[in-house]
Amino acid sequence: MKLYISKFLLGLFLLSTQFIFAQNLSKKQFSVKGSCGMCKERIETTAKKAGAKEAVYSIDTQTLTLEPNSSVSTDEILKKVAEAGHDNEKFKADDDTYKNLPGCCHYERNQEPSKTEINLSSKKENEFYVKGNCGSCKARIEKAAKDAGATSAEWNAEKQTVTLNFDPTKTSTDKILKKIAEVGHDNEKYKSTDPVYSELPGCCLYDREIPFGEANPNIHFEGGTKSEQNEQNNHKSSNENHTKHEKNIEGVTITGGKAATSLNKKETGLVFNIDKKELLKAACCNLSESFETNATVDVSFSNAVTGTKQLKMLGLEQKYTSLTKELLPEIRGLASAYGLSFIPGRWIESIQLTKGGSTVTNGYESITGQINTELLKHADTPETSLNLFSDFNGRAEANITSVSKINDHWSQTFLLHGNGTFGDTDMNNDTFLDRPKGTQINTAYLLNFNDLDHSGFGSHFGINFIKDERTAGQIGFDKKLPQNQQSLYGVGIDISRFQVWNKTGYVFKGKPYQSLGWMNQYTYHQQDSFFGLRNYSGKQQTYYSNLIFESIIGNTNHKYKAGASFLYDGYDEMYLSQNFKRNEIVPGVFAEYTLTGLKYTLVAGARADFHNLAGTQFTPRLNFKYDITPQTILRLSAGRGFRTANVFAESQQYFASNRSIEILQNGGEIYGLKPEIAWNYGASLQQEFKLFGRKSSIIADFFRTDFQNQVLVDLDRSPQQLTFYNLDGKSFANSFQTQWDFIPFKNFDVRLAYKYYDVQADYLEGRREVPFMAKHRGFVNLAYSTNKNDKGGFWSFDTTLNWVGKQRLPNTSTNPDEFQLPTYSESYAVLNAQISRNFNKKIRAYLGGENLTSYYQKNAIVDFKNPFGNYFDGGMVYAPIMKANFYIGLDVTF
Template identity: 25%
Template sequence: MKNLILCCGLLISSITVAQSSIKGIVQGGNNFLPYANVILKKSNNAVVTDSEGNYLFENLAAGKYEVVATFTGFQPEKQTITIADSTITTLNFQLRENNTLDEVVITGTLKPVSRLESPVPVEVYKPAFFKKNPTSNIFEALQNVNGVRPQLNCNVCNTGDIHINGLEGPYTLVLIDGMPIVSGLSTVYGLSGIPNSLLERIEIVKGPASSLYGSEAVGGLINIITKNPTNAPVFSADSFITDWGELNVDLGFKGNVGKAATVLTGVNYFNYSNPIDNNNDNFTDVTLQDRISVFQKWNFNRKSQKQLSLAGRFFYEDRWGGELEWNKGFRGGDEVYGESIYTKRWELLGAYELPTVEKMLFSFSYTDHDQNSVYGDTPYLAQQRIGFGQLTWDKKINKHDLLFGTALRYQYYDDNTTATVTEDVNWIPSLFVQDEIAFNDNHKILLGARYDYNSNHGNIFTPRFAYKYKINDNNILRFNTGTGFRIVNLFTEEHAALTGSRDVVVLEDLKPERSINANINYLKKFYTNNGNFIGLETTAWYTRFSNSIIPDYDTNPNQIIYKNLDGHAVTKGISTNLDFVFNNGLKMILGATYMDVSKTEEGVTTRQILTEKFSATWAISYRINKLFLDVDYTGNVYGPMRLPLLGDLDPRSEYSPTWSIQNIQFTFNKFKNIEIYGGVKNLLNWTPNKSNPFIIARANDPFDKNVQFDANGNAQATADNPYALTFDPSYVYGPNQGIRSFFGLRYTLQ
């Protein structure tokens, strides 16, 4: 018996000695990749790299192994290795950045799916894309996305919205982590102050998405997805200054609360306090701002491994623009003109996966927005509260990938204007269903429908259909069609009336806008023999609107007239994106869009205001490894747009010229965890005033004290006012800020 035990011991000992190991480092570019996944194929063995990118497999038997390393934002890499007995073998990985075609996306179908497998085309933009041209807010950051244009709506207060394929901001739904918390008032003010340090990626869907997201997702949607606290750096900092005196600071912190939760905190601070008037109209070229935003996100660790997260943000901003001698002592008076806006905003959002066998997720959000503004001597005091709750059930049955959902939206709005006589309160319950059917690896269709009930507008039904044909791994064709709707939220447009002398006229009880859309998308990937990559994606679309609510600036220059269009409006066009990734360190992202946006009423078709026929964007990057230097050249170009004039005598151009904003940046990344960057924005020093006698009408008389009117309220031509104008800062199509240099520093501690 003793001999048997001894033999067994010697056998176990020999087996233990014969065990081997595989170790190595996972890198991406010049950086180690923490928390990357390293997997032994055809086994259940997987590990995660440490903060320095190291991994280790132990107690392996001798033999041949396939090892795969993956990391979000990078292409997976697979290597095959043969190991002998009692050895420690080193196997390192150098991952290449993903070209964004294979990202996991959720916005198109409310489910995580490979972008290539999604029947709905979704564009994905990672933080690396926005770092090529650093900005202080998401609004400005989108200027280099093809088909997406940040539109300034006022020369004085510099507020704006996001246009997708030529459609006004109210047609675009902006989500944060899938929750519709940026809407109404915040389409004008809420896109600032989202800390860039918390940005994981931005997903963009162009075209109606009302069958999943309801009202406002008529022209498209933008989903701002924040980082998972588990994968975020322990600390990050990014700060830059410009020679105009702008200062932006982004900070991110991560910590563990025992074993119960991981918490991520982000802080953004922006300050600009240097009045500049380069166009000599005695008005600030850029609004002065003092802004702080604090965002915190919690991920709770549940024994079931099911999702539980909670996030909140507080935002406060004090901004003003106007005559250079304005100060807060003139706020609300008629001596010196200024537009002063105090914005205070709370946001709360979360997700809870129910403890059930079925995959059921409850998501919710709540926002409270308080605004205290004055435009000259006109006060605008507004409050908005939006609550949203949604329950989804994700169920797979054979070839059917089903999603059932119900949602409830609460909207409260009140202001001191004549457009809001009483408080506006709305409850909007919704039901939706989606079925994604995979006939085989090549053919997939998606069927969807949504029912909403609005207390003001009754029943609203929105269907959806999508088809994806995977020709092969490198060629994908998609067709999408569906309807959209937008309930009436007049206060999001009325901002234009508050900043000038135009009166708002609502001619009728406004009905919800409806749209029907069809688009076809083709994606092509090319791989050359030497490892270079080219990605091509082209989309053609056609959208027809009924009951359109288009502000009418033309009928009476002293009014903004709102009514449902007695006819229809159309946006159609074609858009192409090209991605190039070369082995020599050169990368290019090129985009171009051609579109036609028009309205037809009483048989007459006219081009809609502030819509360009063509646009293009580019981001060209080159890495000089020997110098540890990255060079980024970014820019955009826009074709002429029809602009809002104040009458036949207005000397300003009816159409804008073709214009372009171009930037260059140099980033030095030799030091571990540190990036030093600097460059020049608006290299061409382009500003709108260069092709016009003036931009702001009657800037010398902003309270219209010296304007003479006839019995119908129309301005009259006089010696002091030869063009019969009133004060109006809404003639705006591009930023007034000229050339400027910037310098910044990034630090990341994994």
């Protein structure tokens, strides 16, 4: 039904477009001053209230196109526009009215509005389109042009062009326009990075979504709809480890300077963009280590035997967060336990982190949020990078990335990763390896096609293969021998994974607001493993398809998306002697509407998914943003999500124990259990202000997750048992976080955060706190860099302190005294630090240390001396299991 409605609305829009075209002769254009989207909204609304049948304002041309009613004159309309604060060719706004406009609306008033109609297509050969607003923009653009070698430069705010004169033997237009982009101004050749743009004064924040006249900027396209590109925040690589957005989004930096982490100021939801600069603050060997300098995501060891890490967000486990790659499903199903190690850190171009329910266009599984990873894709010039890494405990890895253009439309990326852990690390002297030994080979190839300016088509193709082998357990265990032929306890995990995907999109000619995107992905995942005498193996085949159409209703203040998706999951698991097979087939439809007002944005969406095992599921989601002032932003969200629990794959951290597994079936079709369903509600307040003359930002947010149904993992019924059953009662998670970012002095970024969690559930024995979840957490991140020298060299110093409060531990009171754990753990602090030296734009070396406080859990394995006994348990981990560890690395770009 929603698809029919979408087609009906589209038909109405096309009919209205034809009608408007037929009425063009009655329209008139007038010069009106304005600078941003808020100006556009104000001017058009005022004109219509004054009697205009139609009013369309263009920020680029500074013109208002009017079709007045017969009962009102254009002079009357333009007078009302001036009274609203906008100078025009007939009337000038009152000074007080102008001053009361928001800062972003303060256009340049020192020039009289032109009374001639503007034609952008008539620019001269030495004119180039450059975005800007005011006198400050003019000075910045002209200075940048001259710094790049221009003998003269004149920027015209009305035409949005810069006229250049230069000696072609000393510089070029490309060099000059690239320099202009580097200081924050999009132009017909280059796009400014989002962090640089967001650092411009408020009066300089031009509208980045409205295209230039006939010369559209070169926007790289990765497939899908334009709004999908907006969500992806795709970046280009650069030698300075800064990145360039492939599709604009307007953001506000929360760390200052060329920000490593930015909060998108225009995004309705709470979306953080983490770029490559943030990832370089730590070792970041894979995705699980990419959040160690981030306050939102909690990273911890999952158990004391396999050495794997897990993420938690909003007080809930990783499985409730949608983890995607290139906006395609990634870490889910059988990949839940080890998938974070399958995305090397040096492959990552950017990460988009959304708190709370994400858009319905990305599926139904997101409950606490979404983490999307973008891989390296484009570079202006061919670029090959080598990364070498080693720590002092036998871990080594190498990464080779190569990004190059094939021609004007095609580009390609080669990605290769290899790692190995060869040393026997046992820092707590319990005879068990603190992390597994083994190797991983990981390779990917990406192919991109971009012909938006001509045919309107773009496409992105990717293929990825992974072979991961690891051995854990007691030192001396021989994986070549069967477990029943040796006395030492061992763990073996072998994983093979293959993926192929494609995203193709089309932007309709002459309608940049209307597009069609289609995404497809196939994944094959196989795991063969054993934990002592306990074996677990599984195969998963997944096919995912998502088709999205996007357009507007009347104007860009009313946007909508509509589409359909299809998901197939085929599972074949073997645990001990039991075989579990199932096929999940989920066709779905969705629609989303976006309403943009003068100070608010509302995004309302819903989807219906027809799950063959879980039944029909309806998923509504709502996000609302209100700009109280340009510096104070309120966000509200609410939404539903559902998922099917993979009880074996998602609980492998408890397999390295002698707990027997029991499933209390409840009539469901998946392991006899019903699907998990939860509602998430959130509110956040963002406040910007000046401190020490520099930008500062405080963000406070509160989220609550209420489970309508949940598959509980009960560790308390008996220390020798692991029980799964559906919730009978209430289960909730309250999450409060406040974060303050400021810059005390130049090049020194400070980030402080505090988090409070209240996570409880009704287990069979009554309501209890969920184990391994600290109520209180503190976070400090300090980053300082020196100024660059003539060769582009500089030093960087980064340090992060995480304080974790006490956590409830599972009940072990029935164990013998020596194998009992306390009710609550100790609180502790973990300190990480790194020093890096960029010798120039191509060579970087770094040295760092993890867990420099050397706090580790001394009783990480219960009854480690008798791993085949009743009380052995390697899953009771609440803190680091390794003492201080040091590492070195080298980055070389060719």
